Amino acid sequence: MITDSERATAQRNTKSLRRAVNLMCKDCVYDDHESGNWRQQTEGCTSLTCPLWNFRPVSHPRVE
Numbered sequence: 001m002i003t004d005s006e007r008a009t010a011q012r013n014t015k016s017l018r019r020a021v022n023l024m025c026k027d028c029v030y031d032d033h034e035s036g037n038w039r040q041q042t043e044g045c046t047s048l049t050c051p052l053w054n055f056r057p058v059s060h061p062r063v064e
């Protein structure tokens with residue numbers, strides 16, 4: 001879950017698609033009671049039909 005501060009920052013910085021996707025995924029899947037940081041948890045997302053899946057944050061940059 002994203003913090004109120006992160007949500008407020010995202011709302012102010014609406015021109016950053018990267019930030020918007022990162023915060024969306026973090027808000028969607030992150031559980032601070034589970035193992036791994038938020039990037040590791042979004043990397044492990046199994047919702048392959050989600051339109052954001054290919055763009056979700058990962059713990060290591062993709063090699064294209």
Ligand code: SF4
Nearest residue numbers: 025028045047050053
């Ligand atoms: S890619 Fe996964 S974590 Fe990101 S919004 Fe979609 S379902 Fe949620």
